[in-house]
C-alpha cells in the first residue's frame with residue numbers, strides 16, 4: 348500500500364449505495380476496506396474496484412461486538428490508522444407501528460444506530476492516528492421528515508443525525524470531521540420497502556452512483572452534511588420552518 352493512498356472503511360459495501368461508494372473511492376485512488384455480512388456480495392464489489400490498490404474485505408455483522416472487534420483489529424494490523432469511516436450499512440423495515448414487533452424495533456435500532464455509534468467509538472484511536480480524518484454517517488431524508496408507516500426507521504435516522512451533530516462538535520478539537528448524509532429514495536435493494544410510497548407520492552429516485560457522487564464531493568469539501576437535491580432539500584427546509592405544511596402534505600388522501 349502506498350503511504351499516500353488514503354484508507355476508507357465502508358460498511359454495507361456489498362450492494363446499493365455502499366457498493367457505489369466503494370467504486371468511486373477506488374476511482375479516487377483510495378484503498379477500500381469493504382465490510383458487510385455476505386462474503387460473496389463483498390467479493391462482487393471488490394471485483395469492480397480493479398487491482399491498482401490492495402482493497403480488502405472484512406466479512407462482519409456490525410451488530411455483533413465480536414465482529415466489530417475483528418473490524419478494528421483488521422484495520423489496526425493493515426495500516427494502524429483509518430482516514431475515513433463510512434457508516435453506510437442499514438436496514439429499512441416499514442409498516443404501521445402496530446405491525447412492528449419488538450424484534451423489528453431492536454434490529455432497526457441495533458443496525459442503524461447502536462452499531463455505527465459503537466463502531467465509531469472503537470475506531471477512534473485509528474481515526475486519531477490518521478488526523479485529519481473523517482466519519483461519514485449515511486442517514487436519510489427520513490431523518491428530517493418523519494414519515495407515516497416508517498416510524499421506527501425515521502426515529503433511527505433522526506437518532507443517527509443527532510449523533511452526527513453532537514459528535515462533530517465533540518471531535519472537532521481532535522481533528523476528526525463528521526459528515527451526515529441524507530439521501531432521498533435510491534434504486535437499491537432497500538428501496539423495496541418504499542415501493543408503495545414511491546408509487547403513491549411519485550417521489551424522485553436517484554441511482555446509487557448519483558448518491559455516492561454527492562457523498563464523495565461532500566467529503567472532499569469537508570462538509571458537515573449533504574442532502575438530496577431539490578425538491579427534497581426544500582422539503583427539509585419547510586419541515587424546519589413550517590412543519591404544519593409537511594403535516595398537511597403527508598395527510599392528503601392519495
Ligand SMILES: NC(=O)c1ccc[n+]([C@@H]2O[C@H](COP(=O)([O-])OP(=O)(O)OC[C@H]3O[C@@H](n4cnc5c(N)ncnc54)[C@H](OP(=O)(O)O)[C@@H]3O)[C@@H](O)[C@H]2O)c1
Nearest residue numbers: 359362363364383384385408409436437487532533535537
Ligand atoms: N435506498 C434508499 O432509498 C435509501 C434512501 C436513503 C438512505 N438510505 C440508506 O442508505 C444506506 C445503504 O442502503 P441501500 O439503499 O444501499 O440498501 P442495501 O443495498 O440494502 O444496502 C444495505 C447494506 O447494508 C449491509 N448490512 C445490513 N445489515 C448489516 C449488518 N448487520 N452488518 C453489516 N452490514 C449490514 C447489507 O449487506 P449484508 O446483508 O451483506 O450485510 C447491505 O449491503 C442505508 O443506511 C439506508 O438506510 C437508503
